Amino acid sequence: MLTDPNIKGHRDAADLVVLEAHYLDNRRWDDWLGLFALDCEFWVPAWKSEQELTSHPDTELSLIYYRSRASLQDRVTRIRSGHSIASAVLPRTLHSISNIQAEPLESGTSARVMSNWVVHQYNVRQAETEVLFGRYEHEIGWIDGRPVIRRKKIVILNDCLPSSLDICSI
Amino acid sequence: MRSDDISRLVREESFNSDFLVDRDVFRDPDIFELEMRRIFERTWVFVGLERDVPHKHDYYSTWLGRQPIVIMRDEHGRLGAFYNSCRHRGALVCQNERGNAKRHMCPYHGWVYASDGSNIDIKDSRCASYPAAFDEHDHDLMRVPCFDSYRGFLFASASPDIPPLREYLGYVTAFLDLIIDQGPNGIELVPGYSTYRFKANWKLQLENCVDAYHFTSTHRSFMSIVNRRNSEHAREALKVMDLDLLGKKGGTRGNYTFKYGHAVTWGDSPNPEMRPIYSSIDEIRGRVGDTRTRWMFGNRNLTVFPNLQIADNFSIQMRVIRPISVDLTEMKIYCVAPVGESPQQREYRLRQYEDFFNVTGMATPDDTTCYEACQSGYGATSIDLQQGYVRGAAAVEKGQDETAAEIGVVPESRISGPFELGDETVFRSAYREWLRLMTRSE
Numbered sequence: 323m324l325t326d327p328n329i330k331g332h333r334d335a336a337d338l339v340v341l342e343a344h345y346l347d348n349r350r351w352d353d354w355l356g357l358f359a360l361d362c363e364f365w366v367p368a369w370k371s372e373q374e375l376t377s378h379p380d381t382e383l384s385l386i387y388y389r390s391r392a393s394l395q396d397r398v399t400r401i402r403s404g405h406s407i408a409s410a411v412l413p414r415t416l417h418s419i420s421n422i423q424a425e426p427l428e429s430g431t432s433a434r435v436m437s438n439w440v441v442h443q444y445n446v447r448q449a450e451t452e453v454l455f456g457r458y459e460h461e462i463g464w465i466d467g468r469p470v471i472r473r474k475k476i477v478i479l480n481d482c483l484p485s486s487l488d489i490c491s492i
Numbered sequence: 493m494r495s496d497d498i499s500r501l502v503r504e505e506s507f508n509s510d511f512l513v514d515r516d517v518f519r520d521p522d523i524f525e526l527e528m529r530r531i532f533e534r535t536w537v538f539v540g541l542e543r544d545v546p547h548k549h550d551y552y553s554t555w556l557g558r559q560p561i562v563i564m565r566d567e568h569g570r571l572g573a574f575y576n577s578c579r580h581r582g583a584l585v586c587q588n589e590r591g592n593a594k595r596h597m598c599p600y601h602g603w604v605y606a607s608d609g610s611n612i613d614i615k616d617s618r619c620a621s622y623p624a625a626f627d628e629h630d631h632d633l634m635r636v637p638c639f640d641s642y643r644g645f646l647f648a649s650a651s652p653d654i655p656p657l658r659e660y661l662g663y664v665t666a667f668l669d670l671i672i673d674q675g676p677n678g679i680e681l682v683p684g685y686s687t688y689r690f691k692a693n694w695k696l697q698l699e700n701c702v703d704a705y706h707f708t709s710t711h712r713s714f715m716s717i718v719n720r721r722n723s724e725h726a727r728e729a730l731k732v733m734d735l736d737l738l739g740k741k742g743g744t745r746g747n748y749t750f751k752y753g754h755a756v757t758w759g760d761s762p763n764p765e766m767r768p769i770y771s772s773i774d775e776i777r778g779r780v781g782d783t784r785t786r787w788m789f790g791n792r793n794l795t796v797f798p799n800l801q802i803a804d805n806f807s808i809q810m811r812v813i814r815p816i817s818v819d820l821t822e823m824k825i826y827c828v829a830p831v832g833e834s835p836q837q838r839e840y841r842l843r844q845y846e847d848f849f850n851v852t853g854m855a856t857p858d859d860t861t862c863y864e865a866c867q868s869g870y871g872a873t874s875i876d877l878q879q880g881y882v883r884g885a886a887a888v889e890k891g892q893d894e895t896a897a898e899i900g901v902v903p904e905s906r907i908s909g910p911f912e913l914g915d916e917t918v919f920r921s922a923y924r925e926w927l928r929l930m931t932r933s934e
Contacts, residue, residue: 338571366852368684372589376684380839383684383851385826387843396717406713407865408857448691448864482822483851485690485860492852 332424334469335462336434342460342471343417343439346490351398355391359463363473364388366492369481385478397489408486413443415490419458432463432472439476445486452484454491493522494932502927504920507905508888511920518693519870531798531929532557533650535752536660538800538812539563539573539828542644543680544590547608552590555814556648562586562613563646566608567581567594573639573648574609579631609633627927628699628813641673645800655752663901664754667794670787670899671804673780674769675830681810682827682842688851689822689858694799694815696822698857698922701793701801702757705883705914710862714855715846746908747884747918748901753797755918759911761805764789767922768841769830778821783898795926802828807844819867825849881923884915 338357345354358364366385367375376382388394401409421438440455461473476492501514501523517523539554542561551564553576560576562585578585578598585596585605591840595612597604602615611631614620638649642665647657654660661668672678690697700706708715745759764770767789777785791805801811808828815821827845829838848855888907896903907915 364847368686370683370685380835380842381682383682383686383842384846385686385850387846392721396854399720400713400717403716405715405716405856406854407710408861409713448868462609481687483686483688485688485851485864487852487857 324339332426332433332435335435335460336422336424336437338462338469339435339437339458339460340419341421343419347415347417349371349412349490351401355394355398356473357471358394359465359470360391361389362391362394362471364394365474366476366478372433375477386476386479394489398439409488411447412488413442413445413452413486415441417441427461432461435460435462436459439492441491443487443491445484447486452486453480454483454487455479456492493526493528495933498523498526498930499927502923504924507890508885511885511917511923513878513881513923515870515873515878516876516927518695518867519818519873524693524815526930527926528557529934530932531926532815533559533930535651535654535798535929536640536647536649536657537798538645539639539648540646541616541681542571542641542646543678545571547592548588549592549594551586551596551607552591553584553586553588556636556650557815559650560584561648562633564607564609565801568608571639571641571646572606572609573636573646574633575636577634578603579611579629579633580614585633603631605633610634642668644678660751660752661796662754663748663750663903664756664794664796666899666901667756667758667792668796668802670784670792671802671808671828673784674776674788674808675772676775676779677831679808679828681830682829682838682845685824685826686850686852687819687822687824688856688860689816690863691820692829692860692863693818694813694821695922695926696863696866697793697801697811697813697821698798699880699919700863701795701803701918702755702918703914704745704747704757704911705916706859706862707911710858711855713858717854744895744908745911746895746906747915748896748903749905749918749921750901751904751921751925753922754795755797755921756792756794757918758790758792760789760790766806768833768837769846771834771837772830787899791829795922797922803849806848807841809845809849821853825851841887879918881919884909884913884917888911888915888917891903 342357365387368383368385370376379387400406404410414461419427419437424433424435426433437458439458443452456477456479460471462469463472500749501517503512512570544552545565548567551562553562561573563573565571576584578588580601582602582622583598583600594607595604604613606612609632636648637652640647642661686854739891743760747757749755780821793803795801799813803809810826812824829841847853884907888905892902905917
């Protein structure tokens with residue numbers, strides 16, 4: 323974990339990806355939001371054919387496309403409000419992240435972390451288990467020595483989606 | 493199941509009174525089986541857009557009810573709809589969702605079909621010792637009996653015993669036109685789509701699209717987020733939804749139903765500048781005139797029975813309903829846009845669409861969760877009749893009035909009033925058509 327915020331490097335960046343998943347699974351929404359830069363990009367592209375993802379969020383459809391932390395805050399507000407029946411009983415989720423590869427960008431001022439993810443989610447209303455999986459691409463930068471997520475791209479490989487999913491399901 | 497058994501499931505006491513639907517229509521697997529045979533295989537079903545197969549030899553595979561079909565454009569540019577099943581042993585001939593191919597070879601024994609469906613090769617036929625009787629069989633891909641287009645919207649039917657498409661669609665075309673004519677060169681699907689499944693009967697989706705009554709309860713969290721965005725972090729916020737659509741600023745809104753099960757809910761948009769097409773308003777007015785421009789900048793949700801829905805309010809969403817089983821439904825959803833709109837319009841449209849309509853957005857999951865809650869609730873089999881088709885009944889009228897005349901439609905039923913009216917007579921046309929099709933002899 324990020325014991326020394328002054329250490330810059332691949333390891334911190336990779337740890338941050340794991341920490342983010344930990345916060346999502348444990349419903350630590352404020353801690354989760356705190357990992358993102360205010361002007362972060364959060365992007366879940368849609369598929370446009372059997373093998374091809376959309377690649378231009380401003381001209382092609384995305385499953386989610388946000389350009390600020392405020393939009394992630396909206397999702398958290400929705401979950402906390404209790405006014406959304408879909409989010410009122412969240413699925414129990416468990417992220418597993420593997421095959422992590424980190425590489426520096428711009429001579430050490432930021433890093434890109436590629437990883438694989440699997441989320442097992444237990445839909446408590448219907449006592450059913452669903453599995454979602456795909457790939458993450460995080461771009462991690464450092465603000466005042468602290469690593470933050472500048473950009474997160476989530477590719478969902480099994481995109482015939484269950485209707486009970488939220489921000490913690492991917 | 494006998495016709496009089498089915499007749500008891502949908503009972504219209506009178507036009508201005510009770511309308512009773514038995515919950516067995518949502519939960520009985522035998523009724524679902526009959527729906528597939530008598531509705532999805534016996535009437536016009538939406539199967540896609542012509543624009544998806546623009547070039548010679550383009551094809552895409554889709555579903556006609558439960559049957560796999562393929563839509564192909566042949567080398568003369570003619571479109572055809574065929575059952576996607578080799579005449580030999582039945583394998584899917586087109587394995588991919590879409591593509592371009594002059595010839596399609598069955599992967600199993602190598603029979604080859606041209607893009608017009610004709611069989612052009614039976615592998616090793618010379619050495620096959622086929623009897624003469626074999627030559628008497630038609631070896632071409634079997635054509636879907638009825639296949640037609642309304643301005644690029646493609647429909648097919650597995651039964652020829654149906655009215656012509658134009659007659660079937662009737663006045664609902666006036667509302668399709670209000671969508672198609674939003675661009676000088678028509679509309680297209682924005683690249684990318686999504687698929688989701690909910691664990692409930694398909695008719696819950698059929699109803700929801702024209703159900704204004706659910707909005708303020710089901711989408712309460714979405715409404716409060718839109719309000720919060722407007723107050724707390726307006727500068728960086730997504731401005732995607734016009735809450736004034738819900739009638740807080742007055743304005744006219746109403747519902748029409750039409751023959752053959754179609755239904756439309758329509759309303760004014762108090763803030764037309766929130767529509768992505770707003771910057772094209774002068775071009776549109778010049779092309780379609782003042783009255784249709786006013787209608788176009790209003791909003792509408794429409795259902796073309798049994799499986800096509802378009803929501804034209806925050807951006808335009810097209811939904812295609814695919815029933816899988818009595819309690820499982822697959823939805824494919826698409827973002828519709830005028831061909832050649834500006835990059836600014838397209839971006840704004842996408843953000844509106846994603847926020848509300850995606851199953852990964854903040855509104856649709858609340859709908860589908862409610863459908864699933866209904867389906868679970870239908871487990872209370874001691875309850876047979878629904879009370880959900882009655883609001884508006886004392887006020888609903890037949891035929892055309894001045895407003896309907898503006899847009900040139902003669903509705904089977906019409907009603908208008910405040911958003912809080914939450915009219916439910918709008919659902920009745922679908923159940924009338926359901927009953928008509930379900931009680932026809934096979």
